Amino acid sequence: MLTQTESESNHNGDYALSVENLSKNFGQRTAFKNISFKVAYGEIFGFLGPNGAGKTTTVRTLGTLLKPTSGQAFVGGIKLNESNSQKIRSVISIMPENPGLYGRLSIQENLECFGELYRLADPKEKIAQSLKAVNLFDRRNDLCRSLSKGLKQRVGLARSLLNNPKILFLDEPSSGLDPVATKEVQELILNLKSKGITVFLTTHRLEEAEKLCDKVAIINTELKLIGKTDEIRSQLFNSTVELKTVHPIENTVELLDNNPDINSWTNSESTYLLQVGTPSTMIPKIVNLLVENNVEILAIGELRHSLEDIYLKTVENG
Amino acid sequence: MDRAFQFNSRRIKAIMIKELRDFRRNRFVIVTMMLLPIIFILAPLISIFSIKAGVLSPQIQTRIGISLFYMLLIPAIVPTVISAYSVVGEKEQGTLEPILITPISREEFLIGKALAAVVPAVAVAYFVFGIFLLATSLFASAQIHSVIFNGPRLLIQFVYTPLIAGWSIWACLAISSRTNDVRVAQQLSTLASLPPLLIVVLFATDVISPTIKYAIYFAILLLLINLAGWKLVSRLFNEERLITGSTRNG
Ligand SMILES: Nc1ncnc2c1ncn2[C@@H]1O[C@H](COP(=O)(O)OP(=O)(O)OP(=O)(O)O)[C@@H](O)[C@H]1O
Ligand SMILES: [Mg+2]
Numbered sequence: 001m002l003t004q005t006e007s008e009s010n011h012n013g014d015y016a017l018s019v020e021n022l023s024k025n026f027g028q029r030t031a032f033k034n035i036s037f038k039v040a041y042g043e044i045f046g047f048l049g050p051n052g053a054g055k056t057t058t059v060r061t062l063g064t065l066l067k068p069t070s071g072q073a074f075v076g077g078i079k080l081n082e083s084n085s086q087k088i089r090s091v092i093s094i095m096p097e098n099p100g101l102y103g104r105l106s107i108q109e110n111l112e113c114f115g116e117l118y119r120l121a122d123p124k125e126k127i128a129q130s131l132k133a134v135n136l137f138d139r140r141n142d143l144c145r146s147l148s149k150g151l152k153q154r155v156g157l158a159r160s161l162l163n164n165p166k167i168l169f170l171d172e173p174s175s176g177l178d179p180v181a182t183k184e185v186q187e188l189i190l191n192l193k194s195k196g197i198t199v200f201l202t203t204h205r206l207e208e209a210e211k212l213c214d215k216v217a218i219i220n221t222e223l224k225l226i227g228k229t230d231e232i233r234s235q236l237f238n239s240t241v242e243l244k245t246v247h248p249i250e251n252t253v254e255l256l257d258n259n260p261d262i263n264s265w266t267n268s269e270s271t272y273l274l275q276v277g278t279p280s281t282m283i284p285k286i287v288n289l290l291v292e293n294n295v296e297i298l299a300i301g302e303l304r305h306s307l308e309d310i311y312l313k314t315v316e317n318g
Numbered sequence: 319m320d321r322a323f324q325f326n327s328r329r330i331k332a333i334m335i336k337e338l339r340d341f342r343r344n345r346f347v348i349v350t351m352m353l354l355p356i357i358f359i360l361a362p363l364i365s366i367f368s369i370k371a372g373v374l375s376p377q378i379q380t381r382i383g384i385s386l387f388y389m390l391l392i393p394a395i396v397p398t399v400i401s402a403y404s405v406v407g408e409k410e411q412g413t414l415e416p417i418l419i420t421p422i423s424r425e426e427f428l429i430g431k432a433l434a435a436v437v438p439a440v441a442v443a444y445f446v447f448g449i450f451l452l453a454t455s456l457f458a459s460a461q462i463h464s465v466i467f468n469g470p471r472l473l474i475q476f477v478y479t480p481l482i483a484g485w486s487i488w489a490c491l492a493i494s495s496r497t498n499d500v501r502v503a504q505q506l507s508t509l510a511s512l513p514p515l516l517i518v519v520l521f522a523t524d525v526i527s528p529t530i531k532y533a534i535y536f537a538i539l540l541l542l543i544n545l546a547g548w549k550l551v552s553r554l555f556n557e558e559r560l561i562t563g564s565t566r567n568g
Binding site for chain 2: 026059060062063064066067086089090092093094095096098099101102103104105107109110112113114116117118120143156159160282
């Protein structure tokens with residue numbers, strides 16, 4: 001599989017995250033093993049994997065909450081080790097899967113506590129700013145235990161913005177949210193990117209990763225795959241071209257079977273799925289051939305594979 | 319494990335304030351804080367005022383000693399009742415992870431939590447004792463008055479109150495960091511809060527004579543026990559375990 005393993009020296013200021021052969025065991029159980037990847041500043045990095053794949057443990061390890069068993073990492077250019085954890089903590093934020101709010105405190109009071117823990121110079125202003133960023137300013141006096149899941153998630157997000165993090169870890173920020181709340185959170189995440197924040201996003205939602213992420217990694221204890229979303233598609237699959245004709249093609253042996261540009265094909269009635277190398281050059285050639293042979297084309301185009309296909313294929317292949 | 323010890327009063331205060339705000343809206347804590355003092359003032363007052371005027375026998379001295387001891391149950395019990403929620407509650411709400419990802423040190427966190435429980439407990443204990451002193455100086459006989467308004471006894475009462483509360487809070491924090499059940503934490507820590515009271519019982523029953531010298535010796539002993547408790551709790555406070563034990567599905 002495709003993993004990034006070029007070794008580098010101790011300086012990794014160019015990357016927001018640079019992880020080399022990182023592993024974490026809990027006693028006998030391996031949470032994740034030999035993980036290596038790099039995330040550039042300003043990217044949204046999607047970290048995908050099934051339940052128990054080690055996503056949360058990776059976030060906690062990179063966030064200095066857990067000690068790695070082996071391997072090394074740089075977070076915000078700072079080497080991950082115990083004596084640097086304070087330094088790392090000052091440039092990152094984590095929004096855990098469970099937002100972890102004090103239920104008997106209001107939204108404002110929750111943020112005030114964290115504003116003081118971060119020793120903000122102007123906590124009042126910063127809190128108001130964070131609350132406005134997640135559209136919660138008007139509800140700042142509500143007790144957190146009375147909030148819906150989506151609102152809690154947004155409070156968690158506001159809290160994680162208090163210290164102006166360079167790198168923000170979001171652990172399944174949209175899990176359990178309805179479509180509207182999900183969309184809001186996703187818009188907030190894109191908004192963070194536009195402010196230059198690097199986002200490390202774990203998610204179960206493949207279409208979310210596809211929509212938001214510049215780069216994705218799929219892990220299942222070990223790193224299975226990493227790359228730019230588009231690149232992964234063409235690496236793992238032949239591109240598929242979908243062809244619709246008015247009538248079923250009669251001369252399939254000559255036009256499809258013996259066509260060197262088409263690797264394989266399937267059809268249901270007059271809809272054909274053709275596996276080809278590079279669609280951009282193949283489609284015009286195929287169209288010409290078909291037209292010459294009096295096949296009436298209704299539509300032809302490239303089928304994009306969803307990340308889901310890749311995900312299932314990767315996870316199922318172990 | 320060993321991180322540079324650091325201490326920032328702003329962070330300690332932040333933890334304290336959020337704890338107090340939490341207590342304020344916790345009906346159980348409010349009721350406890352109101353009921354316990356009433357219970358613990360009534361018994362000593364009844365006991366003192368039912369002493370018949372006249373001779374001052376050693377038994378009466380003991381009875382007064384026990385009444386004073388009784389009021390020292392306040393600093394022992396109140397902190398455990400209100401702070402058993404402390405760590406367990408944080409674990410249940412999943413708030414430890416966001417707290418520990420801030421630059422707070424575990425010492426600051428624990429001291430903030432401890433102060434949030436000790437300060438109200440000591441305030442309540444002093445308040446109750448103040449009422450007791452006022453009532454005796456207004457209404458009690460001269461003999462009883464002279465037994466109560468006695469240097470070593472007053473010293474024990476005032477100085478031991480925060481020391482006992484301190485012990486109690488370390489016991490409670492140690493226990494609640496190791497269990498996920500508030501009730502268990504509460505019961506165990508109430509039990510664990512009692513041993514230092516043994517010293518007070520020995521004074522009350524004149525097994526140790528309540529002189530300034532002994533009062534100071536044992537105050538120093540309690541202080542050392544407090545320091546040991548504090549060390550123990552810091553050692554038991556294992557971030558990794560507290561965080562990964564905190565959530566069900568990670
Ligand atoms: N404290 C722990 N002790 C032992 N094993 C643990 C501990 N924490 C996590 N694990 C195990 O490590 C593995 C990875 O867990 P992790 O929570 O990181 O997965 P995840 O990808 O976040 O899963 P999910 O999608 O369910 O959130 C799992 O097998 C889990 O059971
Ligand atoms: Mg998880």
